[in-house]
Amino acid sequence: MKKLLFTIAFFASLHSFAQNAHETAFAFMKTGDHDNAILVLNKALQADPESEQLLQDMALAYFYKKDFAQARVYAKKLVDKNDIDVNSYQIAGTVYRALEETKEADKVYKKALKKYPSSGALYSEYGELLWSKNDDNAINEWEKGIQADPSYPGNYYHASSYYFYTKDKVLSLIYGEIFVNMEYLTERAREIKEQLLKAYKEKLYLTNGETDKPVSP
Incomplete structure (x- = not known):
């Protein structure tokens, strides 16, 4: 029983630490201080390297810093995970698009839409990717998005x-x-x-x- 309580307390403290790091890093990013945001997130990731929230934040911090190569490192860590949310796929797709790695971005959006076929945001961004390649199939994705998520x-x-x-x-x-x-x-x-x-x-x-x-x- 004591072991179970210790485990619960340990994971609760990790979550609290990650949340605090997220809020602190976000505050730095809002002021354009991406370097300090990255320092905070690095320390937090040492304690919880699998945190999806922290990996998202790190990818975004490097993206806003315009260090797309480093943003890609964390975007890849996200898409390599088995169970990630829509935001993670959006971040990864945005990073690959910034690097003009359209094949990788295409893979990300296809994988994401297979898992989240009702996400209007994913259809929208996948259509943007196709349109950037002058591919008229973009309209098919946008209209699928309208059908799947009419409130987006x-x-x-x-x-x-x-x-x-x-x-x-x-x-x-x-x-x-x-x-x-x-x-x-x-x-x-x-x-x-x-x-x-x-x-x-x-x-x-x-x-x-x-x-x-x-x-x-």
């Missing part, structure tokens, strides 16, 4: 932008209207509102002119 706004944003640059603007209008009713006061909302105005004008024959394919919907 990002896929409506991307789908509206994608269809705006096609001949038929109807889907752009539909997805755009849904998006601006979900996300109000952001830069993305302003962008889509302007896009909607242009699309409505085109549908009403108030303007003529052609549009080019966007760099990133």
Whole structure:
């Protein structure tokens, strides 16, 4: 019984230590002091090297420091674990995309979506990866994301932008209207509102002119 109580107390103290390190490191990162955040996280990881939260924080600290090679080290540790959350896959995918390692990023998103097929965020980011390679299959991922997680706004944003640059603007209008009713006061909302105005004008024959394919919907 004493051994069991000791084990429970030990793991509780580890969790508390990791949580404190997470909060301290996050406070440093908010001020742009990534070096001190990394020092705090290094010490915490020595005590709990398998902590998913600490590995996430370390990958992010190096990412924000723009040391993508080191961020990759911790991103790989995350994706090599058997049971990680959606945030870990997002962090890893973002790091690989920053390094332009698109094949690795593709593997990460496919693995993530197999485990979390209802995550709108993962479909959104996987679509972004495909679009960065000029792959029109991006729209398939965004529309899958809309079906799987209709409360997540990002896929409506991307789908509206994608269809705006096609001949038929109807889907752009539909997805755009849904998006601006979900996300109000952001830069993305302003962008889509302007896009909607242009699309409505085109549908009403108030303007003529052609549009080019966007760099990133």
